[in-house]
Amino acid sequence: MPAQSDNTRGALFDPVFGAGDLATLLSDRAWIAALLDVEVAITRAAEKHGRATAADVTAVAAAAGELTRELDPAELGRLSAAGGNPVIPLVKILRERAQAPAAAVHVGATSQDVLDTALMLLAHKAGRLVVAELRGAAEATARLARRHRDTPMVARTLGQQALPTTFGALAATWLVALDDATASLDRALVSLPAQYGGAAGTLAAVHPDGLAFADTLADLLGLARPLVPWHTARTPVTGLAAALGIAAGAVAKPATDVVLMAATELGEVSEDAPGGSSAMPHKRNPVAAITARAAARRVPGLVATALASTDHEFARAAGAWHAEWETLTDLLRLTGGAAHQLSVSLAGLHVHADALTRNLELTGGAILAEKVAAVLSEHTGSAREIVTAAARAGTPLDRDPGIVEHLGADRVRALLDPTRYLGHAGDLVDRALAHHDTTADRPLGGQA
CATH class of the missing domain: 1.20.200.10 (Fumarase/aspartase (Central domain))
Incomplete structure (x- = not known):
């Protein structure tokens, strides 16, 4: 089974949208590698709980390494269609390739x-x-x-x-x-x-070691231990x-x-x-x-x-x-x-x-209308109405008679300095x- 492109999805647009460095980590080949890493970890966990041997671990790991390099994602995809997921054919191929008993592969897992x-x-x-x-x-x-x-x-x-x-x-x-x-x-x-629950989430296939088995699997993969499946x-x-x-x-x-x-x-x-x-x-x-x-x-x-x-x-x-x-x-x-x-x-x-x-x-100081209105309100109860009318008319606030008569043009111009109203x-x-x-x-x- 010859290896195809490591990245069978997104090669055209991933670089455009910034995902070029993520492409390898999320490619179809990365999926295969991750699936096989889990299978190897399951066999390692089985060995730690007396359900597989060290030789089984070595054999499964060697076969998984070969398949990671060689398995064609397109071929695995075609084989996956019947069962609805790639794990079913992958486990079959791994069992055929590994020099280990079939029972040492996919131990207690679904x-x-x-x-x-x-x-x-x-x-x-x-x-x-x-x-x-x-x-x-x-x-x-x-x-x-x-x-x-x-x-x-x-x-x-x-x-x-x-x-x-x-x-x-x-x-x-x-x-x-x-x-x-x-x-x-x-x-x-x-x-x-990690996920490990067996066919119906009861860990029945590895009872009475199921909870410890799940924790071991998580530890081997560097994932959090699941409370339950x-x-x-x-x-x-x-x-x-x-x-x-x-x-x-x-x-x-x-x-x-x-x-x-x-x-x-x-x-x-x-x-x-x-x-x-x-x-x-x-x-x-x-x-x-x-x-x-x-x-x-x-x-x-x-x-x-x-x-x-x-x-x-x-x-x-x-x-x-x-x-x-x-x-x-x-x-x-x-x-x-x-x-x-x-x-x-x-x-x-x-x-x-x-x-x-x-x-x-751009507004000639109109954006400081709030500040001008606040100061003007100390002199008249109609401050907001006066300033609003000036702003709507497009009259510079330092030239509006209703404002200048109370504050004076120079004070208004000082109030219109945006650097003095940055809060x-x-x-x-x-x-x-x-x-x-x-x-x-x-x-x-x-x-x-």
Whole structure:
């Protein structure tokens, strides 16, 4: 059985959406390797509990190594169609290849045990890379927040100019969300459990060693010990899916802001290596942010699929279980890719202070109307109405008679200085950075 391409899915689009480094970890060949790793671990656990010999372990491990290198994913896929999952034909091939008794392979296990545990292995390995990509994006964000702590810009609410803020304060909101999402995903990965319950989840085939056998299997694979078999209690899957959904959302927010701020009319930021257009030579597209946003956009639907597949009937689901396999690996691929592309975007992001200032002054001081109204209210009970009328008429506030008669033009002009109405913008940046510096020093969960 000749080996085919190591990555039989996503070779065309994974690099576009940032998942190039995840492709190998989530490829069809990686699936086969994970399935065989679980089978070898089952035989090792059997040996530790007196149900297989050391020679059996050696033989099964040798055969599994050969199959990992040689087995054609396309051929295994064809063989899997009849039984509805790849474990059935894989166990048959492994038993034929291994120089060991058939009883030393797949000891006490069912197909779901092997497939669920392999999925957890893949998720744990790929998830570590996703966490690293999220941390990379957060580090780039922290540098921007620190560098532009006091760089003034206009805050926008509901698509309209609102009040002055700083670019650092905007970046701080990105940073906190990325740090929270990273911590959430890290916790989910640490808790991923092995699966071992046998045909109906009772461990009957390895009684009275079943509970110890399951714990041994988890320890051998570096996964969490399951409290009970979770064949139809899918919180490990939904917990991971939800954490990936949260992470994708944390990525999508800054990616969206970058895309909007890079628009020609705003010109407030630009990427270090913008993409061009096949038709328009003048275009400088923020491609990294665009593709980060694109990858993240596909995630909520997949999270919904995972959550909709929790109604596993009785001791094994007919269809809901099967729907999870590619859903979860696609979630990992997309979230990791989105985080990678965001990291690329933010690591080379140019913040154009001149454009920020230009846009901050676009309303001629109207964005300081709140401040002017507050001061004017000390002199008249109609302050809000007077300032609102001036703003709606487009009259500069330092020229409006109803305002100037109480405050004087010079005082109004002083009130219209946006750098004097930044509130706690700088303090918020400092707090976000302090939190980030604390969390960034923590080791990844599940790693020494």
